[in-house]
Structures are given as structure tokens and as C-alpha cells.
Amino acid sequence: MSSESIALTAAGAPSRPLSDLLYSWVTTVDHKRLGILYILYAIFFLVIGGIEATIMRIQLIVPHNHFVSPQTFNRMFTMHGTTMIFFVAMPVLFGFGNYLIPLMIGARDMAFPRLNAWSFWLTAFGGLLLYFSFVGGNGLYGAGSAPDVGWFAYAPLTARTFSIGHSTDFWTLGLLVSGFGSIGAAVNFVATIVCLRCPGMSFGKMPLLVWLNLVMGAMVLLAISPLTAAQVMLSLDRFLGAHFFDTQAGGSAVLWMHFFWIFGHPEVYVLVIPAFAFVSEIVPVFSRKPIFGYPVMVAATVGIGFVSFGVWAHHMFTIGMNSYANSFFVITTMVVGVPTGIKIFNWLGTMWGGKLQFKTPMLFCIGFLFQFLIAGLTGIMLGAAPFDWQLGNSYFVVAHFHYVIVGGILFALFAAFYYWFPKMSGHLYNEGLGKLHFWLFLLGFHLTFDFMHIPGILGMPRRIYTYEPGRGWDIWNFIVTVGVFFQAVAILIFVGNLLYSLFKGKLAGNDPWDAWTLEWSTSSPPPEYNFASIPVVRSRRPLWDLKHPEDPDWKYE
Amino acid sequence: MSHRNVEKIANTRLRKMSARGAGLLAVLIFSGRSCFAFAQASPVPDIFKPASTPAESIHRLSLFVLIITALIFVVVFSLLVYAVGKFRHRAPEDGREPPQVYGSNQMELAWTVVPVLIVLVLFFATARVIHSIQQAVPPPGTIEVTAIGHQFWWEFRYPALGIVTANELHIPVSDPAHRTPTFITLSSADTDHSFWVPQLAGKTDLIPNRINSMWIEPNEIGMYVGQCAQYCGTQHAKMLLRVYVDSPEGFSKWIASQKQIANPAGSVAAGRHIFEKTACINCHAVSGTVADGRFGPDLTHLMSRETIASGAAPNTHENLKLWIHSPDSIKPGALMPAMNLNERDLEAVTAYLESLQ
Numbered sequence: 053m054s055s056e057s058i059a060l061t062a063a064g065a066p067s068r069p070l071s072d073l074l075y076s077w078v079t080t081v082d083h084k085r086l087g088i089l090y091i092l093y094a095i096f097f098l099v100i101g102g103i104e105a106t107i108m109r110i111q112l113i114v115p116h117n118h119f120v121s122p123q124t125f126n127r128m129f130t131m132h133g134t135t136m137i138f139f140v141a142m143p144v145l146f147g148f149g150n151y152l153i154p155l156m157i158g159a160r161d162m163a164f165p166r167l168n169a170w171s172f173w174l175t176a177f178g179g180l181l182l183y184f185s186f187v188g189g190n191g192l193y194g195a196g197s198a199p200d201v202g203w204f205a206y207a208p209l210t211a212r213t214f215s216i217g218h219s220t221d222f223w224t225l226g227l228l229v230s231g232f233g234s235i236g237a238a239v240n241f242v243a244t245i246v247c248l249r250c251p252g253m254s255f256g257k258m259p260l261l262v263w264l265n266l267v268m269g270a271m272v273l274l275a276i277s278p279l280t281a282a283q284v285m286l287s288l289d290r291f292l293g294a295h296f297f298d299t300q301a302g303g304s305a306v307l308w309m310h311f312f313w314i315f316g317h318p319e320v321y322v323l324v325i326p327a328f329a330f331v332s333e334i335v336p337v338f339s340r341k342p343i344f345g346y347p348v349m350v351a352a353t354v355g356i357g358f359v360s361f362g363v364w365a366h367h368m369f370t371i372g373m374n375s376y377a378n379s380f381f382v383i384t385t386m387v388v389g390v391p392t393g394i395k396i397f398n399w400l401g402t403m404w405g406g407k408l409q410f411k412t413p414m415l416f417c418i419g420f421l422f423q424f425l426i427a428g429l430t431g432i433m434l435g436a437a438p439f440d441w442q443l444g445n446s447y448f449v450v451a452h453f454h455y456v457i458v459g460g461i462l463f464a465l466f467a468a469f470y471y472w473f474p475k476m477s478g479h480l481y482n483e484g485l486g487k488l489h490f491w492l493f494l495l496g497f498h499l500t501f502d503f504m505h506i507p508g509i510l511g512m513p514r515r516i517y518t519y520e521p522g523r524g525w526d527i528w529n530f531i532v533t534v535g536v537f538f539q540a541v542a543i544l545i546f547v548g549n550l551l552y553s554l555f556k557g558k559l560a561g562n563d564p565w566d567a568w569t570l571e572w573s574t575s576s577p578p579p580e581y582n583f584a585s586i587p588v589v590r591s592r593r594p595l596w597d598l599k600h601p602e603d604p605d606w607k608y609e
Numbered sequence: 610m611s612h613r614n615v616e617k618i619a620n621t622r623l624r625k626m627s628a629r630g631a632g633l634l635a636v637l638i639f640s641g642r643s644c645f646a647f648a649q650a651s652p653v654p655d656i657f658k659p660a661s662t663p664a665e666s667i668h669r670l671s672l673f674v675l676i677i678t679a680l681i682f683v684v685v686f687s688l689l690v691y692a693v694g695k696f697r698h699r700a701p702e703d704g705r706e707p708p709q710v711y712g713s714n715q716m717e718l719a720w721t722v723v724p725v726l727i728v729l730v731l732f733f734a735t736a737r738v739i740h741s742i743q744q745a746v747p748p749p750g751t752i753e754v755t756a757i758g759h760q761f762w763w764e765f766r767y768p769a770l771g772i773v774t775a776n777e778l779h780i781p782v783s784d785p786a787h788r789t790p791t792f793i794t795l796s797s798a799d800t801d802h803s804f805w806v807p808q809l810a811g812k813t814d815l816i817p818n819r820i821n822s823m824w825i826e827p828n829e830i831g832m833y834v835g836q837c838a839q840y841c842g843t844q845h846a847k848m849l850l851r852v853y854v855d856s857p858e859g860f861s862k863w864i865a866s867q868k869q870i871a872n873p874a875g876s877v878a879a880g881r882h883i884f885e886k887t888a889c890i891n892c893h894a895v896s897g898t899v900a901d902g903r904f905g906p907d908l909t910h911l912m913s914r915e916t917i918a919s920g921a922a923p924n925t926h927e928n929l930k931l932w933i934h935s936p937d938s939i940k941p942g943a944l945m946p947a948m949n950l951n952e953r954d955l956e957a958v959t960a961y962l963e964s965l966q
Contacts, residue, residue, distance in 0.1 A: 122843050122942050202840045208817060209800045209842060299817035305801055306816060339696070345712035370803060370839075371814045372795075372821035375743035379736045386728045390721065397720040398712075400688050407698040407707050418693060425685050429678040436674050436735040438667045438742060441811020442656040445803060445838045511654030511807040513838040516846035520920075523834070524653040600706075608711060 081165035082580055083150050086172050088476060090147025093176055094140045095547070100183075101135040104128045106540065109500075109533040115521040125517035126200035131182075133203025134223065137319070138230055139179040141461060145326040146175075146237045148468055149265045151476065153241065155571035155578060156259045158250025158587040163243035171236030178230025185222035199223035202515060204316060205286075207297030207308040212290055221290060228283040231276045238276070241269030250570075252589040257609070259569045259592065260343055263350050264329035267357045268322055274361065275318035282311035306371060313364035321360040324456065325353060327464035328395060331417050334471050335399050337567045338414035339406030342593060342605070345398045352391035352398075359388050369440040378437045385435035392428055396421065411565075412486030416467035419494055423459030427452060430505070448508025454501050466493070466546070473550065474564045478576045479557030485549040489542050496538025503531045568593035654807040654834050660854070661809040662783075662790070662826035663742050670738045677731060742811075745824060752780060752791040758802030758815035758837070760944055761844035762906055762919035772867045773894070775906030776919045777851045781860035783826045789857070790826035800842055806835030806852050814839050827854040836920070843942030849920025863913075866966075870897030871909045873964040880961025883954050888946070895965065905945065911965045918943065930959045 077085060108128050111119040120128070150168065154161055162168045185198045199219040201209045210220050245266045249258065258266075286308075288294035295301040297308045336343045343349060366385045369378060399421060408414065430452040434440050443449060466489070473481050507525040519525055563572040573595060574583055591597055591605035659665040747753075756778075757764040763776050780791040795804055797815040804823065805812035813823040827833075837848035855863060873881055884890065885899050892905035900908075911917075915924055921940045922928040931938060934955055936945040950958060 122846065126840075126843060126845075200843075206801050206840070209840070214800055214842065302818065304818065306819065340698075340706050342709055342711055344710065345717050348712065348717045370812050371816060372819070375739050378739050378743070379732075382735050382739070383728075383732045386731055389728060390724045393724040394717065394721055396685060398717070400685075400692055401710075401712070401716065403692045403696060405707055405710060406696050408693065408696050409698045418689070421689060422686070425682065425689075429682055432678055432731065433671070433674050436670060436731065438735065438738045438811060439671050439674055441813070442664075442667055442671070442807060444812065445805075509656055511656065511805070511835065513803075513805065513836060515840040516836075518846050520834075520849070522652050524655070603709075605709075608709075 079169075081161075081169045083154050083162045083165065083168060084476075084578065084580075084582075086168050087147045087149075087151030089172055090143045090150060090175075093172075093179070094144035094147060097135050097139040097143075097179060099543070099547075101132050101140055102540065102543065104132040104135065106536055108132065109536045111517060112519070112529050113533040114530070115519050115526055117518060120517070122517040123197070123200065126202075126515070127198040129515055130199050130202055130205075130223070134182060134199075134227070135179075136457070137203065137323075138227060139175075139182070141323045141457065142230075142234060143175055144465060145268070145323065146171075146234070148330070148465075148472070149241055149268070149326060150237070152472065152571060153244055153262055153265055154248065155475075155574070155582055156262050156569050157245065157248060157253055158570050158583060158589065159244065159248035160582050160586075162240045163247055164240050167236050168240050171233045171240065173233075174236065175230045175233030178226045178228075178233060181229060182222055182226030185219050185226075188218065188222070204312050205308075206312075207286075207303065207305040208299040210286060210290075210308075211298045211300065211303075213298075213300060221287070224283045224286050224290075228280060228287075231280045231283070234272055234276050235280075238269040238272035241265055242273070245269070250587050250589060256347075257589060257592050260332040260346065260349055261329040261569075264325050264332065264353050267353050268325045268329075271318050271322050271325070271357050271360070275315050275322060278311050279315035282308060282315070285311075306368075309368050309371065310364070313367045314361070316367065317364040318357075318360045320453075320456065321356055323461050325356070327420070327461040328353065330464045330468040330471070331399060331420055333569065334413045334417050334467050335402050337471075337565050338409045338411060338417070339403045340409070341402055341406040342568075342596075343398070344401030344404075345394075346592065348394060349398055352394045355391040356388060359384060359391070363388060366435055366437075366440070369437045370444050382435060382437050386432060389428060389432055389435075396425060396428075411470075412481070412483060412490055413467040413471035415487065415490045416463045416470070419490070420460055420463040420467065423455055423463060423497075427455035427460055430455065443508060445513055446508035447512045447514055448505050450514045451501050451504035451508060454504070459497060459501060466490075469546075469550070471565070472571075473553065474560030475571055475576050475578070477554050477557070478560055479553050479555075480560045480564060481553040481557060482549050485545055485552075489545045489549065492538055492545065493542035496535045496540075496542055499535025499538060500532050501535075503528050503535070507532075563595070566599075568596040570594055573598075652834055656807045659808055660827055660829040660831065660833065662828070663810040663824065664808055666738050666741060667811055670734060673734055674731065677727065681727070747790065747792050747824070748788050750787065750789045752789060753794070754778065754780070754791055755794045755796070756804055756815065758795070758797040758799075758804075758841070759904075760799050760842050761837070761848040761940070761942075763804075763848070763850055764798075764906065767864075770864055770868070772864065773907040774867065774910065775914070776849070776916065777853060777914045779853045779855055779860060779863050780825065780827065781857050782830050782854050783828060784857075785828075788826065790824055792822060792824045795821040795823065801839045802837045802841045802848070803839035804835070804850070805838035806833050806850060808833045809835075809852060812838045825852075827852075830854050830856055830859075834920075844940050847919060847921040847940050847943075849916070851916065851920060866913065867910055871895050871965050872897070873961060877957070877961040877964045880957035880959070880964075883950070883958050884961055887948065887950075889948070889958075892945070908962065908965055911962055913966065926959065926963065929962060930955060933958060933962075 080086060107120060108125060111117050111125055150162065197219050199222060201215060201220055205223065208214060245262055285296040289296055289298050295303040297303045297305065299305050332343055332349060362384045363381060365373065365377065365381045434443055434449065434452060470481055470486055506528045510524045512519060512525045560576045562575055570587055573587065587594065591609050593605050597604040597606060657668060659668045753769055755766040755768060765774050765778050781789045783789045795813055795815045797817045799817065802815040803812045804815060809825045809827055810823055813821050815821065831854055833852045835850040837845055841848065890900035890902050892902040894901045894903065894907045896909040916922065917924045917928060917932055918940050933948050935947045936943045
């Protein structure tokens with residue numbers, strides 16, 4: 053076990069000029085620094101995507117509002133969706149995976165450090181390319197503008213006829229480039245986990261976070277490819293006169309939907325499985341118990357991974373598929389509920405009989421459990437195809453997937469931020485500010501996304517820049533918008549807490565949570581080489597074994 | 610003119626009214642109007658207030674799904690609340706860890722099998738409704754309508770009756786003894802759209818190069834609102850939709866009036882002349898005249914419609930004039946160009962359009 057570290061660390065020389073520091077970050081191939089770069093990049097885009105959402109919500113606060121033009125509104129929802137999925141959720145999860153996987157499997161770095169750096173900079177370049185559309189979007193045609201085709205960019209709206217100028221091309225190329233970054237990161241995840249585990253760590257003894265990231269990496273490899281193919285086809289349509297999706301020349305709009313959603317649905321699980329991973333590490337530590345039913349948790353994750361590739365057309369229940377195709381996608385969609393249910397029960401089983409400590413990360417995990425339960429149940433409603441014929445493309449759907457992404461994934465991410473912040477920075481965050489962030493964000497989240505279901509039930513479609521008064525939607529839209537401001541303040545507190553604690557926080561020490569996985573055995577922040585000597589493990593909780601030699605886990609596994 | 614003023618006032622007041630009162634008010638105001646005006650329909654397109662067969666079977670399925678999901682929620686939520694309350698760590702700290710439990714095969718089997726059973730029940734209930742809606746066979750007496758989505762308006766054709774109209778669909782109420790459901794064939798002239806009138810049926814997309822279909826069998830007379838539910842471009846938000854469910858007699862009367870060709874009075878000849886000499890006729894048709902454009906709505910019976918610009922504004926003199934003068938002020942991004950007419954010509958064209966009853 054390598055609890056000692058060698059004195060000279062990367063951050064050790066404060067007298068270096070800023071340019072040297074910048075140079076060392078830009079050229080780094082260290083998995084921890086790349087992880088932090090991914091995370092900072094994602095926080096930056098989280099704020100931008102949040103501003104875009106706020107603009108939309110201000111526009112919708114009252115009917116017939118004139119805060120922004122319809123054109124601007126359409127750009128805002130396109131950029132908000134694209135940004136949050138591709139330039140916030142993906143990078144932040146890659147960031148945590150990058151940072152944590154080598155530390156948790158007792159390795160010194162990822163399998164391919166330079167590929168790792170290349171992947172990050174490609175992803176970063178993809179985001180910049182997308183945002184360059186604000187300047188260069190329309191090309192020769194008037195002033196610049198961002199894409200306005202919606203984040204799933206249904207054909208034929210993306211055809212030259214309907215999308216004049218280059219805004220759609222920026223969207224296509226931005227995703228194409230960042231897609232290559234994602235594939236690079238996924239190759240690295242899979243290779244690292246398969247090849248670099250420390251002695252004694254068989255597949256059955258990996259921490260759950262590592263298992264789940266392995267599944268996520270494999271899914272990225274399979275899911276990003278159809279998206280990349282579709283983007284190439286769309287570019288051929290737009291630049292070389294191909295007609296894959298150009299309906300005016302006999303192309304197929306439905307083909308694009310299939311390509312997009314066979315990426316898009318697994319993508320949901322690509323994002324949510326790492327969130328499961330955080331919860332599966334944090335809940336046991338703050339319950340003071342091992343995860344309940346480790347083998348079943350692994351099996352459920354792999355099961356979700358497989359089934360998620362067979363459910364994509366539940367995004368297409370309204371396109372007029374025949375009744376047998378609709379029924380098929382109903383059953384596959386509902387089957388996802390089984391392994392997901394197993395997970396929720398196993399987390400409850402982990403808490404059951406434990407000694408729960410309600411530190412900020414645990415609070416966010418409990419919020420995650422509650423909200424993910426509701427998101428799953430509204431998912432079952434949407435999975436019942438006829439119910440979806442009513443609810444699909446309405447605000448109910450918007451509320452549902454924000455429950456998954458904000459109520460589920462973002463809550464788990466906040467838990468992860470607070471839980472691993474001491475390891476990454478060496479300092480403890482401020483617990484009071486953390487709890488304030490939790491309660492404010494919880495309030496804002498529920499104001500916004502609980503009440504967002506109702507206008508959907510009352511017939512309000514998504515992606516409309518304004519609406520008619522007197523349809524019973526006004527009051528709900530007002531409440532939804534009010535909730536946004538609570539969330540915005542909570543995010544500011546979060547960022548402020550991290551910045552404050554980075555400089556003024558108490559020293560964390562190696563293991564502030566009395567936790568059990570390998571990353572807590574090294575210093576905070578870990579040295580560049582992670583472990584002075586490669587650890588050897590005998591169970592899933594090597595630090596438990598170390599702390600309780602009289603009652604080690606390996607006796608029971 | 611007074612007739613239209615009433616409507617304008619009614620529209621203004623409708624907007625101010627709460628959803629609950631609006632239906633009653635509509636009955637009072639429109640009771641004197643022709644049979645295909647508002648009846649008691651609520652303007653809130655609530656999916657839980659169905660007024661037509663497919664919407665009703667969906668409604669029953671939704672209630673079933675809601676009850677099951679609510680039960681699951683209550684069970685799991687109670688367990689969560691119990692766990693959080695019961696197992697919270699309490700001072701003083703005795704420094705001892707709780708019993709380390711690694712899992713339980715029996716319990717995990719239980720919470721695998723029970724969800725599987727629930728999924729099966731939900732699936733069979735759902736599949737039954739899917740088949741009952743999608744495999745329905747049109748009975749004799751079915752009205753056939755073709756709906757074509759355009760950026761950003763609806764074209765409705767009744768092939769058997771030779772009628773073409775826009776944005777406001779008229780269909781007869783269906784009597785169980787003598788069924789008259791409406792089967793709608795859906796296609797698109799440009800991008801994807803989706804036909805959604807929540808109280809009548811679930812939505813079905815209109816996709817270019819693809820023919821879709823859906824059906825409605827309304828059982829209550831009234832006006833039902835809906836709108837395009839698939840993002841179709843700049844003015845997706847104002848691609849509104851109205852369905853008037855008429856009494857059988859009202860529907861026959863409406864058919865008869867729609868079948869007549871336009872017969873404008875001589876007093877609007879100046880407006881007609883301008884209309885036919887400008888770009889208007891490139892996009893719009895008026896039957897019985899040289900105007901046979903197909904890119905925009907058919908205007909033969911424009912004044913039989915209560916709204917213009919696909920529901921974006923009430924069909925009043927001022928709105929009509931404003932729409933011809935600057936469509937962007939009502940619906941920015943609409944494909945209709947501003948016609949750049951001088952005040953006299955604008956007034957004349959408006960007068961001509963107002964003669965198209």
C-alpha cells in the first residue's frame with residue numbers, strides 16, 4: 053500500500069511564471085490533469101448552456117412575450133441541447149472517469165496517455181467549432197447565426213433548402229469532431245480497465261465505478277459510430293449533392309431518425325451509467341456498508357447496456373410505424389425498467405441497516421434516488437406507446453428527460469464533485485455552503501421540472517417560442533421560470549464554494565471520508581505517478597481490509 | 610361589420626378569461642352564430658378530457674399506467690423515507706461500523722421477478738390499445754380527409770367532396786348508431802410536422818415522402834384546439850390547428866357552402882383586379898377565378914374561417930389588412946411576403962378578400 057508519496061509534486065513550485073504553468077497544462081498527458089481539464093471545460097459550457105436555458109425560460113414566462121425573436125429562441129434550444137449533451141455531460145463524465153479510473157485500479161496513468169490528450173483537445177475543439185457558428189454561421193448569407201434545427205436535427209430541416217448558410221455545417225462538424233474525441237476517450241477507458249488493473253484486482257474485484265465505466269466505454273464505441281456515419285452522410289448531402297436525407301430529391305427523413313436515435317438512446321445510458329457509478333461509490337461510504345449485491349449490480353448494468361441498443365424507436369412512436377413495431381419497442385423499453393429497478397432497490401439495500409451520514413455528497417445521492425425513481429416512472433408512461441402519442445414532443449417529455457439529466461445525472465455529478473473535490477484539490481469544501489447549494493438547487497429543480505409536466509398534459513408542445521393565452525399553460529410556465537433562478541443562484545454558490553475551498557479550505561488529508569477504494573490511499577492531490585509502489589488488492593474494498601485486519605472482506609467474497 | 614366586432618370583442622375577452630369560464634362564455638356569445646361555431650368546448654387541450662374514441666382509449670390506458678406507477682412510487686418512496694429516517698447516524702459515535710451485509714439472493718430475486726410481472730401486465734394492456742387504434746377499419750359513412758403540412762399552416766382536402774380548406778378542419782360528430790368517423794391521410798409538402806389535437810387523438814407526424822394515417826371519432830360537438838407538435842422551422846409555434854366538430858346538419862350545411870365557387874360582388878372588382886394582377890395568385894387559389902396558386906392556403910371561402918395565418922390572429926378586418934401589409938408583424942418568419950401595396954390598394958384587396966364568404 054502506497055500511502056507515502058515522494059515530496060516533489062507537479063504543483064510543488066509556486067514561483068514558476070504563469071506561462072510555464074499554462075504550458076504544462078496544455079501539454080500535459082497526465083490523466084489527472086486531463087480529467088480536471090475536461091471537468092473545467094464542462095463547467096464552462098454548463099454556465100453557457102444554463103444561460104441559454106434562462107433566455108428560453110424568460111421568453112416563456114408569459115404568453116406572447118417579446119423577449120427574443122422566434123429565430124433566436126430556436127437557436128437557443130438547439131444550442132442548449134447540443135451543448136448540454138455533447139459539451140457538458142459527456143466531457144464531465146469523461147473527466148471524472150479519466151481522473152478516477154487509474155487511481156481506483158492502482159495504475160499510474162491511462163493506457164494511452166497521448167491519445168488521452170488528443171481526445172480532450174478534439175472534444176474541446178468541437179465545442180469551439182460549434183460556438184464559432186455565432187460568428188460565422190450564415191457564411192455569405194447575412195450575419196452570423198447559430199444552428200436552429202433542434203439538437204436532434206431532424207431531416208429535411210437540415211437540407212440546404214431549409215438551412216441556408218453554414219450554421220448547420222458548424223453543428224455537424226462540431227459533433228463529428230467531438231465524436232472522434234469521445235471514441236478516443238472510450239478506447240482509452242476500455243483498454244485501461246482491461247489491461248492496467250493492479251495485481252489481485254480481477255474483474256470481480258473492481259470497484260463498481262470502474263465496472264460501470266467499462267460498460268459506458270463499450271457503449272460509446274458502439275453508439276457514437278452511427279452518429280458519426282449520419283453526420284458524414286449529412287455533410288455529403290450538404291456539400292456534394294448526395295440525397296440520403298434530402299426528401300425533395302427522394303431521400304428519407306425517417307432514415308435520419310433511425311440513425312440519430314440508435315445513437316441517441318444508448319447515449320442516455322452512456323450519461324446515466326457513470327452517474328450510477330458515482331452513486332454506487334458514495335452511498336456505501338456514507339452508509340458505512342459495502343454495496344448491496346455487487347454481482348447483480350454489474351449484471352444489471354451490462355443488461356441495461358445491451359437492452360438500450362434495442363429501444364431507440366420509442367423516440368419515434370408518432371412517425372406512423374405499424375402496430376407490431378410499436379409493440380416491440382414498448383416491450384423493450386419497459387424491460388429497461390427491470391435492471392434499473394434492481395439498481396434502485398440495491399442502493400436502498402445498501403442504506404438499509406447502515407449508519408447514514410448526511411454529508412453533502414450523500415444528500416445529492418438521496419436526491420438522485422428520489423428523482424431517478426420519478427424519472428423512471430414517467431419513462432414507463434412514455435414507453436406505453438399510445439400514452440406517448442399524447443405526451444410525446446410535449447412539455448411532459450421535456451420535464452421527463454430533464455428529470456433524468458438534471459434530477460438524476462446532475463445530482464449524481466454534484467455528489468461526485470463534493471466527494472472527490474478533497475482528493476483533487478487537497479482541500480475540504482465548505483460543508484455549510486454545500487448544503488445550502490443542495491437545498492436551493494433541490495427547491496429550484498422541483499419548482500421547474502415538477503410543474504413542467506403539467507403544460508405537457510394540457511397540450512403544450514415543446515420548442516415553441518410563444519403560446520396562446522387562455523390554454524391553461526400560463527401559471528405553470530410562470531412557476532417553471534421562477535424555479536430557474538433558484539437553480540442559477542445554487543450553481544453560483546457551488547462554483548463559489550469550489551473556488552473558495554480551493555484556496556481557503558481546510559487540508560483534506562489522504563482519506564477524509566474513511567473510504568475503502570484505492571484512490572484514498574494516496575496523497576491529496578495524488579502525485580503525478582499516483583502510487584509510489586503499485587498496490588496489491590485482495591477484495592473489492594482494499595482499504596477496509598487494511599483498516600479492519602480482523603474482519604477483512606476477502607474472507608467473504 | 611358589427612358581426613365581426615362581436616367576434617373581435619369575444620376574442621379579446623376570451624384571452625382574459627380563465628380557462629374554466631371561457632367555455633361558458635363561448636356558449637353565451639356564440640350561441641347565436643352558425644352551427645359550426647364554438648359550442649361548449651373548453652379551450653384547454655387537456656389530454657385527460659377526451660372527446661373522441663382514440664383519445665378516450667388512450668385516456669383509459671393512461672389512467673391504468675398512472676395507477677400502477679403511482680403504486681410503485683408509493684412503495685419505493687416509503688422505503689426511501691423509512692431508510693433515511695431510521696438509519697440516520699446518531700451521536701454519540703461508538704466508533705463501530707454497522708454489520709457488513711453483502712447482499713441477499715432471495716431479496717434480489719424478488720425485486721427482479723416482481724418488476725418483470727409488472728412489465729408484462731403493462732405491455733399487454735398497452736399492446737391491446739395499440740392494436741385497437743392502429744388496426745381500426747373504416748366503417749361505411751367514414752369521412753376521408755387529406756391533411757398536408759406546410760411551413761407553417763395546414764391544408765385540408767376532402768377528396769370525395771371536392772373541398773379544399775386550410776387550418777380549420779370541419780368534421781361531423783359521430784353517433785354510435787350511425788358512425789361517421791373521420792380518417793385522415795397525412796403528408797407533408799416540406800419538413801416534418803405533427804398533427805395533434807389532444808382531446809381528439811394522439812399525435813401523428815406528417816413526414817415528406819411518407820404517407821401516414823390516423824382517425825378521429827368525436828362524440829361531442831365543439832371546437833377543439835391543437836397545434837403542430839414536431840419542430841418544423843421558424844414559426845413552428847404559430848402553426849395552430851382548430852377542429853370543429855359539427856352536428857350532422859351543421860356539417861352538411863358547411864359542405865354545401867364550401868362547394869360553391871367564389872361569387873364576389875361587383876363592388877370589389879377593383880380589389881379582385883389587384884389580387885389577380887399581383888403575386889397573390891402565385892401562391893393562393895380562389896376557385897372560379899384565375900387564381901390557382903398552391904403554395905399558400907386556398908382563399909375561396911376565407912371568410913368562413915375564424916382565424917388567419919394558421920390561427921395566429923382572429924379573422925378581422927384590421928388583422929387581414931395587417932397580414933397583407935406586413936405578415937412579419939403577426940408571424941415573424943412566415944413565408945408570405947409583404948405585398949407592398951399602397952393604402953388604397955390594400956383596402957381594396959382586403960375588401961375583395963372579405964367578400965369571399
